[in-house]
Amino acid sequence: MGKVQCPFCGDAGDVHEIVYGMPGPDFDFEKYEVGGCIVFDEQPDFRCRVCDWVGFRKPLKRRTK
Ligand SMILES: [Zn+2]
Structure with a gap:
């Protein structure tokens, strides 16, 4: 799994x-x-330790739901 980019602070x-x-x-x-x-x-x-953003994997990896 590659690095995840924070959508908030980048x-x-x-x-x-x-x-x-x-x-x-x-x-x-x-x-x-x-x-x-x-x-x-x-x-x-996921949580970003820079800006404290938390988010879902959904936009990065689709869930089977
Ligand atoms: Zn961030």
Whole structure:
């Protein structure tokens, strides 16, 4: 998977995929954002650490829904 560009500030180097659930002992905090344990519909997939934008993967990768 290539780099994700933030649609808000345009930064492509600090947008991280949000991973939900309990992070394990080998969780890569540099690579991923922790989204928390609460799982609900339509939660954002990505967070930009530059401007704090959060968003969905939808525009980048289509969901089968
Ligand atoms: Zn941004």
